[in-house]
């Protein structure tokens with residue numbers, strides 16, 4: 291079982307140094323989600339970052355405010371008490387975090403929507419593997435397609451349970467996420483997100499059948515027009531076998547362009 295609020299704190303100082311040092315944070319505005327007891331926060335501040343830290347646990351916020359009173363007074367650290375899935379987040383350039391794993395997906399999508407220059411984030415290893423899974427491989431899913439459409443992801447570090455207290459039952463990966471423009475033109479990003487969601491919510495169905503389950507998202511007429519226009523070979527495949535270009539093609543047809 292994982293700890294409440296995913297509170298597995300880093301105790302591996304070498305790993306902390308590496309995570310804080312993968313990108314140059316000196317003089318930059320860095321968002322940290324879930325600072326916990328502040329081990330990574332301290333490393334980021336020591337490297338000259340200005341840190342905005344969002345923590346959900348009021349007891350930890352209180353501890354951090356005492357431990358970092360000087361840095362807060364100097365304006366180098368702002369602690370926000372709230373849920374990173376929805377709290378207002380001030381402008382930042384870089385994100386660095388040992389994420390709460392149960393909300394990894396929501397937080398990753400939120401960060402990609404807000405936009406940033408580069409992020410160094412820690413995930414449960416299986417989750418990170420799904421993020422980088424290429425089309426046609428077993429781990430590919432909605433997460434892989436959406437993340438790879440808007441960013442490139444590079445694994446940087448693999449950590450075992452011994453790097454944390456209490457020890458989790460899973461391994462962790464630290465990855466670098468660098469946002470980019472989609473590799474293929476997307477007429478309407480909401481339609482694209484809906485296509486990916488609808489098709490992967492029936493991942494064993496063919497594209498033809500999957501699209502027809504999407505009546506909550508698309509007009510029936512648009513679905514039938516798209517099916518009539520798409521090549522038969524594509525309609526017979528499953529979403530896990532589609533390339534990013536093919537998802538864009540389907541979405542652009544549904545969006546009417």
Ligand SMILES: C[S@@+](CC[C@H](N)C(=O)[O-])C[C@H]1O[C@@H](n2cnc3c(N)ncnc32)[C@H](O)[C@@H]1O
Nearest residue numbers: 298299300324325326345346347373374388390
């Ligand atoms: C895996 S721990 C990391 C703590 C610290 N950064 C470290 O590496 O030792 C995750 C932290 O995120 C906090 N947290 C959990 N859910 C959160 C949420 N929705 N928004 C903000 N913080 C959250 C937890 O209270 C905990 O401090």
